[in-house]
Amino acid sequence: MTHMTPIIANVRFPFSLMNAAGALSTTRAELLAQARSESGAVVTKSITPTSFLDPGAQxxxxxxxxxxxxEVIPELRQWGKPMIASVAGLTIEEFVQVAQTLTQAGADLIEINLNDPHVHTHVNPFQSVEHLDEVVSALRRQISAPVAIKLPATVPLTLSDVAHTLVRNDIPVVMCHNTSVNGGPSQARAVLEAAEGKLDVIGVGGVSTGAQALAILQQGVKAIQVGSAVVKEGVGVFARLKHELGEFIGADSAKLAS
Ligand SMILES: Cc1cc2nc3c(=O)[nH]c(=O)nc-3n(C[C@H](O)[C@H](O)[C@H](O)COP(=O)(O)O)c2cc1C
Structure with a gap:
């Protein structure tokens, strides 16, 4: 059965769709608009220890x-929906420092950005299974909030090795891309299968309609992060997607609207 109000890492989400990190989620005004919208959570832009300038990067x-x-997180929490802080750094110590500070500020879940090219250059988490094991073990031990790992679209290890490494280190949640490479199963689907129910998967990307969202949720993905459609349409996209999902799910639509 498809759950529209999932529990992920012991946190109840009021709706299974939310913004992806960085999609209208950098400034206080943008984050407040996400909090007031029909989004199931607020996900911040990836946060580094001090302000980060990345000329030319989109x-x-x-x-x-x-x-x-x-300063902003306590204000966002007043809307009562889960607060996910996306964290990035150029060393493991930076990841831990930012994650712990944001956990103390009230973040419910820490999303570790292993998706970014700067992170790959400096931390190179996917250079080997042993190194990935060291990285996630250090993060898991030193961060007190539940940790979610966001994968890059392509990973130079097998997805089975990645999934087993996360499970072995008691990581509860993984953000996987909903797209497929070479026409095979999507990354989200491959990780779901490899993890055998021991990881909650949040699917990222490729969704702009309720039909697309439903097809992904029916695979067993617990929730979906929406990027480009949020940027294009604004936070009103969540009301539209909720309405479209309600029409597909029929009997569950009353639950969705409540
Ligand atoms: C404007 C913009 C900023 C982004 N910033 C971040 C970021 O800070 N951290 C991150 O992990 N991903 C970031 N992303 C990637 C998105 O979180 C997401 O993975 C990607 O857009 C795929 O989703 P989509 O197909 O719905 O666009 C950003 C995407 C956009 C469009």
Whole structure:
């Protein structure tokens, strides 16, 4: 059965769709608009220790730094929906420092950005299974909030090795891309199968209609993060997607609207 109000890492989400990190989620005004919208959670831009300038990057790490979000997170929490802080750094120590500061500020879940090219250059988490094991083990041990790992669209290890490494280190959640490479199963689907129910998968990307969202949720993905459609349409996209999903699900639509 498809759940529209999933529980992920012991946190109840009021709706299974939310913004992807960085999609209208950098400034206080953007984050407040996400909090007031029909989105099932608020996901921040990826946050680094101090402000990060990334000239020319469209989906990079440019953000005003941790102190800015420490001020904003308590205000966002007043809307009562889960608060996911996306975290990035150029060392493991930076990831841990930002994650712990944002956990103390009230983040419910820490999303570790292993998707960004800067992170790959400096931390290179996917250079080997052993190194990935060290990286996620260090993060898991030193971050007190539940940790979610966001994967890059293509990973130079098998997805089975990646999934087993996360499970072995008690990582509860993984963000996987909904797209497929070479026409095979999507990354989200491959990780779901390899993890055998031991990881909650949040699917990222490729969704702009209720029909697309439903097809992905029916695979067993617990929730979906929407990027480009949020940027294009604004936070009103969540009301539209909720309405479209309600029409598909029929009997569940009353639950969706409540
Ligand atoms: C403007 C913009 C900024 C982004 N910034 C980040 C970011 O800070 N951290 C991150 O992990 N992903 C970032 N992304 C990637 C999205 O989170 C998401 O993975 C990607 O857009 C795929 O989803 P889509 O197909 O719905 O666009 C950004 C994307 C966009 C469009």
């Amino acid at each position: 989906c990079g790490l440019e953000n005003p730094g941790t102190d800015y979000y420490v």
